[in-house]
Amino acid sequence: MNIYDIARESGYSTATVSRVINGSDKVTERARARIMAVIEAEGYTPNVFAQGMGSDSMKTVGVLVPDISDDFMSRAVSYLETGLAEKNFGMILSCSGFSKEGKDRHIELLLDKRVDALILVGSTYAGSTNAAHNTDMIKKAAKKKPVFLINAYLDCENVYCTFANDFAVSYDVTKRLIENGREKILFLTDSDSYSANQKKSGYLHALGDYGRTANPDLMIHTKNDIAFTKKLLSAMKPDIDACFATDDAMAVGVVKYALSRGISVPGALSVVGYNNSPLALASTPELTSIDNRLEKNCQDTLTRVFAVLSGAAAVPRKTSVACTVAERETTAF
Amino acid sequence: MNIYDIARESGYSTATVSRVINGSDKVTERARARIMAVIEAEGYTPNVFAQGMGSDSMKTVGVLVPDISDDFMSRAVSYLETGLAEKNFGMILSCSGFSKEGKDRHIELLLDKRVDALILVGSTYAGSTNAAHNTDMIKKAAKKKPVFLINAYLDCENVYCTFANDFAVSYDVTKRLIENGREKILFLTDSDSYSANQKKSGYLHALGDYGRTANPDLMIHTKNDIAFTKKLLSAMKPDIDACFATDDAMAVGVVKYALSRGISVPGALSVVGYNNSPLALASTPELTSIDNRLEKNCQDTLTRVFAVLSGAAAVPRKTSVACTVAERETTAF
Numbered sequence: 001m002n003i004y005d006i007a008r009e010s011g012y013s014t015a016t017v018s019r020v021i022n023g024s025d026k027v028t029e030r031a032r033a034r035i036m037a038v039i040e041a042e043g044y045t046p047n048v049f050a051q052g053m054g055s056d057s058m059k060t061v062g063v064l065v066p067d068i069s070d071d072f073m074s075r076a077v078s079y080l081e082t083g084l085a086e087k088n089f090g091m092i093l094s095c096s097g098f099s100k101e102g103k104d105r106h107i108e109l110l111l112d113k114r115v116d117a118l119i120l121v122g123s124t125y126a127g128s129t130n131a132a133h134n135t136d137m138i139k140k141a142a143k144k145k146p147v148f149l150i151n152a153y154l155d156c157e158n159v160y161c162t163f164a165n166d167f168a169v170s171y172d173v174t175k176r177l178i179e180n181g182r183e184k185i186l187f188l189t190d191s192d193s194y195s196a197n198q199k200k201s202g203y204l205h206a207l208g209d210y211g212r213t214a215n216p217d218l219m220i221h222t223k224n225d226i227a228f229t230k231k232l233l234s235a236m237k238p239d240i241d242a243c244f245a246t247d248d249a250m251a252v253g254v255v256k257y258a259l260s261r262g263i264s265v266p267g268a269l270s271v272v273g274y275n276n277s278p279l280a281l282a283s284t285p286e287l288t289s290i291d292n293r294l295e296k297n298c299q300d301t302l303t304r305v306f307a308v309l310s311g312a313a314a315v316p317r318k319t320s321v322a323c324t325v326a327e328r329e330t331t332a333f
Numbered sequence: 334m335n336i337y338d339i340a341r342e343s344g345y346s347t348a349t350v351s352r353v354i355n356g357s358d359k360v361t362e363r364a365r366a367r368i369m370a371v372i373e374a375e376g377y378t379p380n381v382f383a384q385g386m387g388s389d390s391m392k393t394v395g396v397l398v399p400d401i402s403d404d405f406m407s408r409a410v411s412y413l414e415t416g417l418a419e420k421n422f423g424m425i426l427s428c429s430g431f432s433k434e435g436k437d438r439h440i441e442l443l444l445d446k447r448v449d450a451l452i453l454v455g456s457t458y459a460g461s462t463n464a465a466h467n468t469d470m471i472k473k474a475a476k477k478k479p480v481f482l483i484n485a486y487l488d489c490e491n492v493y494c495t496f497a498n499d500f501a502v503s504y505d506v507t508k509r510l511i512e513n514g515r516e517k518i519l520f521l522t523d524s525d526s527y528s529a530n531q532k533k534s535g536y537l538h539a540l541g542d543y544g545r546t547a548n549p550d551l552m553i554h555t556k557n558d559i560a561f562t563k564k565l566l567s568a569m570k571p572d573i574d575a576c577f578a579t580d581d582a583m584a585v586g587v588v589k590y591a592l593s594r595g596i597s598v599p600g601a602l603s604v605v606g607y608n609n610s611p612l613a614l615a616s617t618p619e620l621t622s623i624d625n626r627l628e629k630n631c632q633d634t635l636t637r638v639f640a641v642l643s644g645a646a647a648v649p650r651k652t653s654v655a656c657t658v659a660e661r662e663t664t665a666f
Contacts, residue, residue: 058446060425063426067411068407068411069407071404074401074404074407074410075402077401077407081426081427082428085427085428085442088442090425090427090442091427092393092423092425092426093410093414093426094414094423095411095418106418109418109423113393113423226615249611252615255617278582279611279615281559281560282582282612282615282616283615283616283617284589284592
């Protein structure tokens with residue numbers, strides 16, 4: 001029996017039932033008595049979660065990632081799993097790949113498994129700037145279950161977003177490279193996602209604010225792969241004195257390219273990665289990398305998941321997490 | 334309605350019902366007619382999976398790992414998820430940590446979620462040599478659902494094991510280091526698990542077969558952490574000309590230690606890691622690492638999961654996967 005059954009049997013609204021369960025005094029004595037009679041007759045135990053979840057809840061949250069073998073994704077899943085298990089929630093994990101078809105199919109599969117909420121990890125789910133239709137399935141899912149996006153933003157009822165403030169930290173890092181005397185800063189990315197665009201925007205705004213003109217030759221699309229990026233730069237031999245990459249594997253590829261050509265790091269070439277992954281520590285010299293504080297992002301998301309599932313009235317739909325820079329050996333800011 | 338209901342209503346055994354469903358001719362015409370009558374009356378559709386899974390199946394497999402943020406674990410989960418999704422199976426992922434309490438609690442949580450089978454990833458679940466009692470919970474779970482161990486071995490009914498042949502490849506690598514003229518081979522590990530012991534055993538047997546005496550000072554327990562291992566060796570300054578580590582982060586720590594002391598790699602020090610993780614490629618020089626062929630291990634496991642769930646008669650309880658060596662810049666065999 002859930003809150004809807006109690007409302008129906010008592011003849012009061014779910015809002016009134018909710019007030020009685022929560023001990024609010026904004027309810028008449030008559031309503032309280034009638035609702036409590038129904039609750040006691042049915043042996044209903046008020047459960048803070050049952051209100052937002054429905055009586056058929058399996059206490060399970062569906063988590064979707066494009067690729068769990070990616071370090072960023074697997075860390076997110078680890079943080080989410082820990083937080084969910086603490087509340088005795090299970091996690092159904094699904095890996096969608098990056099195609100629209102894969103994402104749509106996996107969102108449907110998760111809804112079929114009767115999850116209480118969906119958490120989508122990674123900015124790929126919010127669509128790229130030139131493919132807004134990619135989010136249709138998320139909007140459809142949000143009509144059935146609350147949806148939580150980690151590191152992406154989508155303006156839609158029942159969709160809650162927590163994201164790293166990629167713009168601000170990208171602006172800050174580019175600014176520091178410029179103030180450090182760097183003239184030709186390579187921007188490397190492998191994505192057109194929401195967060196990749198935020199990073200690019202931070203880079204471009206910093207250049208603009210310091211009176212620099214962005215050089216399209218220094219904005220390169222590569223793969224987030226060490227060997228591929230090293231090879232690409234070895235072929236291009238770009239004229240650069242700094243590099244800001246939107247993920248660590250690309251940045252490590254740049255470091256390896258520099259070593260192979262005898263370019264000193266950070267003397268002649270400063271390198272900054274993103275995600276502060278184990279690769280940053282495995283690199284020699286160790287890689288300076290932006291920490292987008294994934295753990296805090298995941299914790300904030302779960303706080304909101306439990307608030308929504310417990311029927312809390314005002315849950316913010318958009319919050320951001322400030323990033324930090326883990327300074328190591330590939331920069332001398 | 335499941336096979337048990339049909340058996341009860343028809344008055345025949347589940348074995349006979351199974352034979353009828355599977356079209357076996359080892360059944361009397363009378364039994365077949367009676368069983369088919371029950372099946373048709375109930376509108377039962379024979380489903381190849383429903384036989385091994387029961388009618389309340391959610392088509393979901395529970396996967397337990399100690400730590401999903403570990404690269405080896407997250408790759409395993411990725412392979413398993415892909416293979417399960419292909420058969421429209423969901424995966425409930427749970428992270429147990431390494432303590433017995435955590436493992437026991439998470440196995441129970443997964444069984445509560447009504448999974449069709451359990452897959453436990455990593456040799457930590459088979460207990461270490463000096464803590465055999467650790468497997469009690471697995472044996473208990475196996476009374477309810479089939480249990481599959483990846484990279485571990487446990488001799489128990491309804492427990493199916495696939496594991497990398499760690500002994501053979503560890504023997505082979507140690508032999509190659511010896512034949513390459515290495516005299517003082519450091520063995521580094523962070524674990525007492527089944528697979529860690531197989532690796533140690535391979536190392537010791539190769540030493541023995543070449544008439545070497547194992548030096549306990551060269552068998553060091555560390556953490557699977559780059560910085561920790563580098564620091565430990567910097568403090569110990571062991572007299573070594575090779576290192577065989579049971580995971581890549583330790584091996585990368587050794588490479589960094591060597592670089593910091595001006596020891597040439599592989600000239601004065603050969604280094605071999607394990608798991609062939611992204612760290613091996615991020616290292617400079619790139620790390621030679623044993624590939625325990627996790628993808629094949631996971632695929633073989635899933636083949637067996639589906640065989641058991643479909644009620645196949647003879648599924649082997651123990652199979653092994655041969656490992657290979659990814660040779661890179663830290664060795665010159």
